[in-house]
Amino acid sequence: MRLVFVHGWALGPECWDLVSPLLKSFPQARVDLGYFGAPRLPDPHPGDILIGHSAGFLWGLRQRADWAGMVAINSFSRFCLDAQGRGCVKPAALRAMQAQLARDAEECVRNFRASIGAPAAPELVEAAPLAEGLELLRSFDVLPHLGEKPLLVLATKDDALAPAREAENLAQGLGASLFFSEKGGHGLPWAAPEFCAGKIEKFLQAQ
Template identity: 35%
Template sequence: MKRILLVHGWGFGPSLWEPLREALPGPRWFTLDLGYFGPARLELPPALDLVVGHSFGCLWALREPALDGVPLVAVNGFARFSAAADYPEGTPVRVLDRMLDRLQADPGGVLRAFHARLGTEPPPGEPDVARLRADLLRMRDEDARGLRQPVLALGAADDPLVPMAFGGRPWPTGGHVLPLTRPGDLARALPA
């Protein structure tokens, strides 16, 4: 039985993956929790066949040494999020700095604005501002381009947040949350 690790993106929780797990009940799923709305669960299971990273979860997986050699599928994912001289299509750093400035004083407002842009709701629970801030800084500062390429990059042409950074062929619709909007298509697209 295939063993697949799922890593959610910034501002989300493991529940993001429930529609995919229902659409593809065959594999043995392992879901990390980056700890934005409850205790973090970051223990990596052994003998993984595949890692699926959503948005920041893709960058997280690219930078995790223990996952070297495990095939990676990028779902609305990126190896670099913020703009740079050689990556002008990235999000302007000033946008991330503005979010960082507001996060301490009004974490709920920052999360509501972020999720409103995506057409989703923040997960339930008290936001862990320190974890959200740390990973927002990673999104602003880290660059994993050149580390390795995903075996498959999936996205949507109407994603308001992330261009197809890995050059995959996007679906025309689905936004930034393909695990919620296209779980059946996503399940069929995963490597067998």
Template identity: 30%
Template sequence: MAMTDLPIVLVHGWGFGPEIWDPIRRASPDRDWRPLDFGYFSAIPHVELPDRPFMAVGHSLGTLWLLSEMPERCRGMMLLNGFARFAASDDFPQGVSPRILTRMIHRLEGAPDATVRDFRHKAGTDMPVPGPPQHARLLDGLRMLRRLDARQAARSMPCPIYCSAGTHDTIAPPALTQASFAPATPIDWQEGGHLLPLTHPDACLAMIDRMMERISRDLLA
């Protein structure tokens, strides 16, 4: 299988949609990009994975979802601003306090627009949302952030995993990212924040290329 034939699944994070991948897709329009959509701002979600081997690229919550799903046809994962656990626990003090997520859940029920807008601003953008917030799906996403723990899955994943994170990430700080993965997990640190797909598309695409080359070598081995 040629490297360019492999579909690349794109999984966005909470408070965003497939539009976060636009800079990367524009930089390499001939790739077989397969953006998923949790439906935070669209009428119908789309989270079906390909029925053939693929590479996956996740951002933020999208990385946690990918690790938790452990898709069997995935041949490699690139995790951007990602983590294998987000909420703090007794054995994960580097995480975000569950109380913060609980407050967001309660606020989302009464003020979904403001909750999303404030989160996106903290993440580093004031771009308008691509559609009306879908309360129930956004609520499910916050509950995933509070509940999911994919640390063991990340350690036993049969495919290679590469990570890239921002040194100034205010949503998933470096200490959280490092603690959620095994010490041997490669992390490519960028001078940036929580939105590397938007702010560092060229660097992200270069890392995707390296992962694709790795997958190609594995497929030919």
């Protein structure tokens, strides 16, 4: 069993620096989607567990269907609202992000990271993979890709980007375990690492 950590949009693998040491008894790998330099994509292993933050969970589901288990942190069934009301933001809001990214990638990333309480971004910003990440958020629907694998959903009640109802939509797709932290915003991996690691460890032991 190996834990494969995937960071969210406009973030990097360092967002797991506080969670990863708390799960050191498990083999681990971190994906780097290349938003601030060269990407790093670990080769798949049998028994891998996807641990995805926000859009990182969507990316992991798009990459492969044979995860042994999955953990979604601050994630959602959809990002853009659909006709049934599933999603986090109106499509126009995402189009505005895409326009800002095309106009000034550094400012777009800086503003987004500040809005979720993430540390300042590195100076080097790679616009092309960031644009690909926004396109994934525009179109990807998680529910058809969940399969029958064990799923743990971790969320916060004060997440201004991914509302609680979206965590519920995601968990209901598989009848998954869902746990809320009272606080942490959209940054559970760095705002509440003990909460994340404790729930993940119990989930893994149960599987």
